[in-house]
Amino acid sequence: MKKISLTVNGKLYQVEVEEDMRLLDLLRDKLGFTGVKEGCSEGECGACSVIMDGKLVTSCLIMAFQAEGKEIITIEGLQKEDGTLHPIQQAFLEEGAVQCGFCTPAMVLAAKALLDKNPHPTDEEIKEGISGNLCRCTGYAKIVSSVKKAAEYLNKGGK
Amino acid sequence: MELKEVIKARTLEEVLDVLDEKGEKAKVIAGGTDLVIQLREGKVNPEVLVDISDVAELCFIKETGDFIEIGAATRFVNIKESPVIGKPFKGLQEAAGHVGSPQIRNLGTVGGNICNASPAADTVPALLALDAVAVIKSKQGTREMPLEDIYIDRGKVKLEPQEILYAVKFLKPQPGQGLGFVKLGLRKALAISTISLAVFVERGENEVIKNIRIGSGALSRFPVREREVEDFVKGKKMDNTVIEEAAEVFGQVLEKRLATRPPVEKDFKPYAIKGVFKEALNKAWQRTK
Numbered sequence: 001m002k003k004i005s006l007t008v009n010g011k012l013y014q015v016e017v018e019e020d021m022r023l024l025d026l027l028r029d030k031l032g033f034t035g036v037k038e039g040c041s042e043g044e045c046g047a048c049s050v051i052m053d054g055k056l057v058t059s060c061l062i063m064a065f066q067a068e069g070k071e072i073i074t075i076e077g078l079q080k081e082d083g084t085l086h087p088i089q090q091a092f093l094e095e096g097a098v099q100c101g102f103c104t105p106a107m108v109l110a111a112k113a114l115l116d117k118n119p120h121p122t123d124e125e126i127k128e129g130i131s132g133n134l135c136r137c138t139g140y141a142k143i144v145s146s147v148k149k150a151a152e153y154l155n156k157g158g159k
Numbered sequence: 160m161e162l163k164e165v166i167k168a169r170t171l172e173e174v175l176d177v178l179d180e181k182g183e184k185a186k187v188i189a190g191g192t193d194l195v196i197q198l199r200e201g202k203v204n205p206e207v208l209v210d211i212s213d214v215a216e217l218c219f220i221k222e223t224g225d226f227i228e229i230g231a232a233t234r235f236v237n238i239k240e241s242p243v244i245g246k247p248f249k250g251l252q253e254a255a256g257h258v259g260s261p262q263i264r265n266l267g268t269v270g271g272n273i274c275n276a277s278p279a280a281d282t283v284p285a286l287l288a289l290d291a292v293a294v295i296k297s298k299q300g301t302r303e304m305p306l307e308d309i310y311i312d313r314g315k316v317k318l319e320p321q322e323i324l325y326a327v328k329f330l331k332p333q334p335g336q337g338l339g340f341v342k343l344g345l346r347k348a349l350a351i352s353t354i355s356l357a358v359f360v361e362r363g364e365n366e367v368i369k370n371i372r373i374g375s376g377a378l379s380r381f382p383v384r385e386r387e388v389e390d391f392v393k394g395k396k397m398d399n400t401v402i403e404e405a406a407e408v409f410g411q412v413l414e415k416r417l418a419t420r421p422p423v424e425k426d427f428k429p430y431a432i433k434g435v436f437k438e439a440l441n442k443a444w445q446r447t448k
Contacts, residue, residue: 132260
């Protein structure tokens, strides 16, 4: 076991991790952030994506001990304390970009990572931004339009 | 072997000390995009894992004298977005931009791309075409070798257990030089390369191809230079005839090399390479202007 500290959604955690534990396992099983989904476990589907030090990463490809000192954002960190949804989540709901929902937490985070860096993305840039996240339900069209809508909300100062 | 110890290194010295002490029992992890999967499948079984992903001394892209040098733990995203590499060699940035997905490019490193020695590594053909040199360090010192010589076989590189790939470096672009890169995969994101090709050219007087270097991925057991094609093109005047003839030569080279491979490779690749080569050469040539 190894003791590490990391910040998840603004809160500092000090935890013991097994040597062979992945960040995905740490977030889900030890810390209870079950919005982080395990899909393919090979970095192909993107369902386990989180934002680490501002960058979108697949938590199934990171060993837990590597996350020492990192700042991580999961879907649980997006809505406000009073339960108000993040503008990206709101846009996903309004546009009907959610069907089975399994890809959604990571898809929303992919949108956040993109919009944090590029507040006015083109359709092509949105597609590139979510290219590491598979969705088998929506056909992506409504996801792309939600990201555009979310960009508008965010640029207006948040809905 | 069971994983007993994991170390988050912060300095190169720390990494070299661990490798010196633990030798073959230790394995270096950076982006983890290949290694974590291999660890879980039991394909690699180190006793000690040393994480170098946050060793600042290994994360850089800089000009040193006549060279551009890229630290081994530099992420693909940093190569893709670097202002240092320069327009003529944009092909290297395109290669980095073709790796995996945004998530993989945020994690994966150029050193990992080299040391994992996958035949389909995307940035390696570009580095081979740039005639890159591998800089290797251990507690005993530093040594350099042509990147081309670092490969032993698929998945195997010439690094001693005590050594680490520190950086790769290549000469800065000179007037008249250009690098083109083309990748063929089943889809845009997350597709393993079916063919990846990088072509470096240097334009001489009267449109002569003064120099050409071709690096290929997924056409051999590891990324290689395509010298037969280079030799055919070098010194000739750039025109459509030469391009067509060189593409034919490339096709024939692959027909021979892939003769015993499954039909999907031996029939498809010698044919597909012609188009890929023409596109990569044309891209490179345009960048020489």
